[in-house]
Amino acid sequence: MKSKFLFSPEMVYLNHGSFGACPIEVFNDYQNWQRKLEDSPVQFITKTGIEALDISKKALAGYINCDSEDFFFTSNPTTAINTVMRSLKLNEGDEILTTDLEYGAMDYTWQFFEKQTKAKYVRQSIELPIKSKEHFLEMFWKGYNENTKVIFISQITSATAIIFPIKEIVTKAKQLGLITIIDGAHVPGHIDLDIKSMDPDYYTGALHKWLLAPKGSTFLYVKKVLQKNLDPLIISWGYGNPRTARGQFLDYHEYNGTRDFSAYLTVPSLLKFRKDNNWEVEIKKCRQLILEWYPKFCELLDTKPICPVSSDFLGQMFTVIVNTEKPIKLKEELFNRFKIEIPITEFKDKYGVRLSVQPYTTISEIELLYDSLKKIKEEGVLIK
16 A cells, blocks of 8 residues: 555655645646646636535535535645634634543634634643543533533544534534534544534535545535634635626635635545545454554553543544654654654643554554664653
């Protein structure tokens, strides 16, 4: 399977969760769209590329189960959440409820919003290890009060790799009349995603992590009743002089200046690759490897799992706590000495090694990570 990707042959890539990997077949499709853009820029940007964009959106809509008119592409989830954030109409004292396990860039985004609006970003503490869904939900909703207006939460956390029970959170939030903004950066192509069934107000998911798209490809879904209230992050022709029949929502957000949107057009190609290579079957094996190896790594590093070792909380990655005072040095050691690309994450004053497993990951690579950490631990300098 690894031969179908563009990896440097000497590198062991165990960090799919950060930036993903694009198959050669999909990357060639991506470059083919770029060539078409350069062959006839005006026709591509105004006609043929837009037609291809509609085809790609319909393919993705079928995969995530929503209408293709209810989302647009953007470069990354950070941009998507910034778009939503800038259109929220909150007052001083209103609260956005989240967890203390969210992606750092999102914390910064909401801290900026706090300064601008005097609203309050509430990072509800989540005790680790999480014992059950009920345990998590009990902890999370302790942060709710009469001032809470918005729920912002990851479906799969970045630093801890834990799957949160988002369906249950969205259902209760609707009963309480709250706006739900879901950061699903790690979800598409990783675990099942059914937008209509979940029914969030806003949902963003990256295509370039687990779904195998080229870098810089993400979608932002917005519930129909909220679309007219979403201002564009960039004001351009679609705002003041719409020339299409696509409607205000797409005019506002899909026409925001000259750009290369070729990455957005590869969804049919990547879905074909996944089908041709039995990807859905193969990733089930990856999930099983995660469940098998997580306890082994915990034992090696003298720690315990931070959530139940089950498919309810873990997909194709786990984070194991590592006792180190030099996380950057540890990451560099793993790469420079063993050629292992893997992140050292930080959460709740702890550090963790986050392992991602894809069908191109071999057992020998996981064993190399295990043996490398064991050797570093025995040396007693970077791991205690």
